[in-house]
Amino acid sequence: MEPILTVRDLGKAFKQTQIIQNISFDVHKGEIMAILGPNGAGKSTTIRNIMGIMYPDEGSVQFHNHPTGEIPRHKIGYLPEERGLYKNVNVMDMILYLAELKDYPLKKARQRAMEYLAKLGLEGKEKVSVEELSKGMGQKVQFIGSVIHEPELLILDEPFSGLDPVSQEVFKTEIQELANQGTAILLSSHQMNMVEEVCDRLFMIHRGQKVIYGSLEDVKNQYANFKSTIRGKNDVGVLERLANVQRVEQKGDVSVAYLTPNVHIPSWLRQLPENLNIQELSIDRISLHEIFIDVATDRHVGHDIQEGGDRVAK
Structure with a gap:
């Protein structure tokens, strides 16, 4: 081009x-x-x-x-x-x-x-x-x-x-x-x-x-990690101890678990505790808005997406 x-x-x-x-x-x-x-x-x-x-x-x-x-x-x-x-x-x-x-x-x-x-x-x-x-x-x-x-x-x-x-x-x-x-x-x-x-x-x-x-x-694909939104009354500590969870944000009965890069979603879902209260569950990538907030608040600053999709820490 x-x-x-x-x-x-x-x-x-x-x-x-x-x-x-x-x-x-x-x-x-x-x-x-x-x-x-x-x-x-x-x-x-x-x-x-x-x-x-x-x-x-x-x-x-x-x-x-x-x-x-x-x-x-x-x-x-x-x-x-x-x-x-x-x-x-x-x-x-x-x-x-x-x-x-x-x-x-x-x-x-x-x-x-x-x-x-x-x-x-x-x-x-x-x-x-x-x-x-x-x-x-x-x-x-x-x-x-x-x-x-x-x-x-x-x-x-x-x-x-x-x-x-x-x-x-x-x-x-x-x-x-x-x-x-x-x-x-x-x-x-x-x-x-x-x-x-x-x-x-x-x-x-x-x-x-x-x-x-x-x-x-x-x-x-490379910067926007997956997140899982779970509707149901759950202890935030239980979610934070799950494998491949970076952090959890909770508001009322809605918990959002932000997952680590390269997480294997089917495997992650299989390890959810049976007693977890799940009324609704969805998984998607974080939005550009959330990436912007992460950068502006220094949560994940310093990644350059090069040609070919490789992410390089700075």
């Missing part, structure tokens, strides 16, 4: 504080790549270095098919977390202004804008002032502005924020369609369910350093 963006050994410090260190990843044509991490992890600093809003102290950002060191802003679309539309401008003029900043033909931009307004449920709103729009509608307009010029690389920072569930699904579908058309997409979000649904690969930062990097499939 052809890389559009290559980030290598990126480092940035403010005064005496190292914000990011040794950040390296690629974003390929036609893929959706998630950049994840808790607040303060270094995601925004990484994005700003890619955008040329600030410059790294170390490392490099390379856009393929462009001269080294040049940031082709007309080929990049950016939806920032902090929204920024002129409130006293109507919707169409706002979109055309953003297209003009990217040197995109205005006639074509107007046509694409009308198509996107219809797609996103804003048909007939082209002459409405931005300040009259709801938060969700304003988010849709800003999204249109970020893609109106057909960017090669699209950076989306919290794109689902402020959207109702129906609009989130519309955004998800549109983001996937852009990737299908060849756009390389770098997406930052705290909504792990949406990330899990749309992203092909992920890069997770914690305290300014890489902790997980790989395809979503490999991360789920």
Whole structure:
């Protein structure tokens, strides 16, 4: 798969504080790549270095098919977390202004804008002032502005924020369609369910350093251990003493036993005590949301999913 963006050994410090260190990843044509991490992890600093809003102290950002060191802003679309539309401008003029900043033909931009307004449920709103729009509608307009010029690389920072569930699904579908058309997409979000649904690969930062990097499939297979949820009144100590149990979380009559890597599930089930109170039992892998929580709370920090699915402790 052809890389559009290559980030290598990126480092940035403010005064005496190292914000990011040794950040390296690629974003390929036609893929959706998630950049994840808790607040303060270094995601925004990484994005700003890619955008040329600030410059790294170390490392490099390379856009393929462009001269080294040049940031082709007309080929990049950016939806920032902090929204920024002129409130006293109507919707169409706002979109055309953003297209003009990217040197995109205005006639074509107007046509694409009308198509996107219809797609996103804003048909007939082209002459409405931005300040009259709801938060969700304003988010849709800003999204249109970020893609109106057909960017090669699209950076989306919290794109689902402020959207109702129906609009989130519309955004998800549109983001996937852009990737299908060849756009390389770098997406930052705290909504792990949406990330899990749309992203092909992920890069997770914690305290300014890489902790997980790989395809979503490999991360789920190699990092997401199994858990068993048991409904029934049981002594937590009994569950904690079972083989291959790392920890148990209990709330009321529901116990969740987090299992060790490479546990053989049929064997584990056979060793459950006969007197265990089981009204319901399910086994599945932990979600990306739970992986995120583990990383953010330092439970299991420091695994890099390499090509081929091998997990390497750091």
